[in-house]
Amino acid sequence: MERTLVLLKPDCLQRRLMGRVIARFEDKGLDIAAMKLMRVTPELARRHYAEHVRKAWYPELEAFITGGPVVAMIVAGPEAIRVVRAMAGATNGLEADPGTIRGDFSSSQQMNLVHASDGPESAQREIDIFFPARVGGAR
Ligand code: CDP
Ligand code: MG
Numbered sequence: 010m011e012r013t014l015v016l017l018k019p020d021c022l023q024r025r026l027m028g029r030v031i032a033r034f035e036d037k038g039l040d041i042a043a044m045k046l047m048r049v050t051p052e053l054a055r056r057h058y059a060e061h062v063r064k065a066w067y068p069e070l071e072a073f074i075t076g077g078p079v080v081a082m083i084v085a086g087p088e089a090i091r092v093v094r095a096m097a098g099a100t101n102g103l104e105a106d107p108g109t110i111r112g113d114f115s116s117s118q119q120m121n122l123v124h125a126s127d128g129p130e131s132a133q134r135e136i137d138i139f140f141p142a143r144v145g146g147a148r
Contacts, residue, residue, distance in 0.1 A: 011089040014135035016124035019077030039086040081139040
């Protein structure tokens with residue numbers, strides 16, 4: 010079993026798509042091991058997106074991710090990190106394959122509905138950021 014950090018981004022909630030997105034994970038047989046509705050502060054955004062903080066587009070990303078509530082989830086299952094990334098699809102909704110969350114619901118490079126950890130180290134780092142009480146913890 011693997012655990013990965015998924016965020017339903019502000020566009021997902023604003024468009025009232027969270028039920029449909031969560032249903033895809035459930036349909037796949039993944040477990041929602043933790044879930045909370047929250048706001049991302051600028052400080053949290055800088056930690057979560059540390060690899061992007063210096064990019065030209067980071068200020069717009071920060072404004073987007075802090076601009077409305079998100080749902081943070083730990084999604085668990087066999088090979089969950091790779092499987093959830095595949096279900097999310099390519100970053101840009103215009104390039105994401107049909108059948109993926111971004112491919113089916115997004116036509117934007119920024120407003121692409123979901124975040125999914127991109128590997129085991131990011132998954133652990135991001136779970137620790139969003140669910141600090143669960144560091145090293147059980148499901
Ligand atoms: O989320 P993913 O790992 O697929 O993409 P990323 O390259 O790590 O970028 C993180 C997030 O920044 C994306 O999901 C987009 O929401 C946003 N982004 C953006 O606003 N403008 C870009 N040129 C690239 C990404
Ligand atoms: Mg990324």
